[in-house]
Amino acid sequence: MSIIAQFAIGLIFGLGLVLSGMSNPAKVLNFLDVAGISSGSWDPSLACVMVSAVAVTFVGYEWVLKRPRPLFGEKFQLPTRRELDVRIVAGPAIFGVGWGLAGFCPGPALTALGFGSRAAVIFVAAMIAGMLLARWLANRPSPSHIAVPMDQLES
Amino acid sequence: MLNVTTSFTPIASLAGGALIGLSAVLLMALTGRIAGVSGIAARLFPPYEDAELAGRLAFVAGLIAAPVMVLLATGHLPAQTIQADATVLTLAGFLVGFGSVWGNGCTSGHGVCGISRLSIRSVVATITFMATGIATVFVTRHMG
Numbered sequence: 412m413s414i415i416a417q418f419a420i421g422l423i424f425g426l427g428l429v430l431s432g433m434s435n436p437a438k439v440l441n442f443l444d445v446a447g448i449s450s451g452s453w454d455p456s457l458a459c460v461m462v463s464a465v466a467v468t469f470v471g472y473e474w475v476l477k478r479p480r481p482l483f484g485e486k487f488q489l490p491t492r493r494e495l496d497v498r499i500v501a502g503p504a505i506f507g508v509g510w511g512l513a514g515f516c517p518g519p520a521l522t523a524l525g526f527g528s529r530a531a532v533i534f535v536a537a538m539i540a541g542m543l544l545a546r547w548l549a550n551r552p553s554p555s556h557i558a559v560p561m562d563q564l565e566s
Numbered sequence: 567m568l569n570v571t572t573s574f575t576p577i578a579s580l581a582g583g584a585l586i587g588l589s590a591v592l593l594m595a596l597t598g599r600i601a602g603v604s605g606i607a608a609r610l611f612p613p614y615e616d617a618e619l620a621g622r623l624a625f626v627a628g629l630i631a632a633p634v635m636v637l638l639a640t641g642h643l644p645a646q647t648i649q650a651d652a653t654v655l656t657l658a659g660f661l662v663g664f665g666s667v668w669g670n671g672c673t674s675g676h677g678v679c680g681i682s683r684l685s686i687r688s689v690v691a692t693i694t695f696m697a698t699g700i701a702t703v704f705v706t707r708h709m710g
Contacts, residue, residue, distance in 0.1 A: 413596065414621055416596050417596070417621040417624040417625045418625070418628040420589050420596070420628065421589070421624065421625035421626060421627060421632075422628035422629070422631055422635065423592070423628070424586055424589035424590075424601065424603075424632075424674075425628060425629040425630070425631065425633070426582075426585055426632045427584070427585030427586035427587075428582065428586065428629075428632065429633055430578055430581055430585060431578060431582020431583055432582065432644070433582065435644065435645055435647060436646070436647065436649070437569075437572050437645075437647035437649070440569070440649075441571070443696075443700050443702075444569075444700075444703045444704070445700055445703075445704070446708055452571055454572045454573070454574055456578075456579040459575075459576050459580045459583060460582055460583035461677060463580045464584070464587040464590070465587070465681050465682050466584075466587065467583070467586075467587025467588055467591065468590045468591055468682035471591030471594070472591065472594060474591075475591055475595045476594070480598065481596055481597055481598030481599075482595060483596050484598040484599075485598075487594065488600075489683070490600070490670075490683075493686060493687065494687075495686065495690055498670070499669055499670070499690055500690065501668060501669065502665045502666065502667070502668030502670065502691070503669040503676070503690075503694040503698070504665070504669075504695070504698045505661050505664055505665030506664075506665030506666045507665070507696065507697065507698030507699040507701075507702065508661050508665070508698050508701075508702045509659065509661030509662035510662060510673075510695060510698075510699045510702075511699040511702025512650065512658035512702055513650040513662075514648070514650070515658065515659070516662060516666075517662065517674070518603040518674050520659070521629045521630060522629045522630065523633075523648075524630045525629070525631060526643055528648065530648040533652055533655045533659065534659035535659065537659030538660065538663035539611070539663060540660055540663065541659065541661065541664035541665075541667070542604070542607065542608040542663040543608075543611060543663075544663075545608075545663070565600065565602070565670040565671055565687070
């Protein structure tokens with residue numbers, strides 16, 4: 412039952428990406444292209460997606476987290492870290508460069524596989540390679556100051 | 567390179583964003599977890615830290631099934647324009663994968679769920695990837 416529910420939840424997420432236009436990299440890149448604000452080609456759609464997704468999640472979390480536990484789990488697994496470190500800037504900085512190059516982030520890229528897109532296959536294969544390398548580096552037994560153990564609950 | 571113009575779609579994007587939020591809330595209600603796609607995708611591969619693999623596979627299968635459902639329901643797929651060539655896609659995919667795991671999240675885990683939890687780390691992460699994303703598009707489109 413939990414597995415079927417998680418398929419349905421992934422499906423809702425994917426339908427949200429398709430409906431919002433975020434499965435189309437051209438819309439994402441036209442949002443990030445702020446020079447388009449003056450030339451008239453800027454597409455602010457991504458801001459609408461973020462605002463409504465955050466609003467629904469904010470209200471929904473308030474309601475859900477008042478419950479004693481999740482339906483199919485022992486407890487809510489919320490991130491606990493609050494301190495800022497190098498990685499919370501370096502990781503997203505690297506991520507943003509890749510995002511700006513192709514217009515894909517992980518959700519839309521996976522959803523794009525369902526479009527039968529060859530470009531998405533290439534992107535996702537490279538994305539998984541990058542993820543595995545980062546995980547391997549982060550889980551090395553003697554972490555240096557740049558490779559502190561990752562918080563497993565944050566993402 | 568001639569860039570494809572897209573039109574502002576406020577209603578569809580607000581509605582789609584609401585579905586993404588609904589999905590995040592349902593995942594928390596049912597499994598107690600953050601709907602972070604990069605974390606879910608990265609943990610499809612070993613080493614496994616828990617016994618949630620089947621659920622993660624189901625979530626990703628749902629993501630991939632979404633456009634197929636749209637095709638079956640409406641008879642056509644929405645526009646999807648990918649202008650990057652194979653080399654750029656490979657580099658971009660690698661950076662997105664590495665950066666999202668290194669920073670513990672992406673547009674969904676930090677941008678949607680983290681900001682909704684008022685996490686300072688997620689706010690910093692979101693501002694950072696927005697800034698480097700904007701800078702990258704500026705360089706590739708206007709400084710070439």
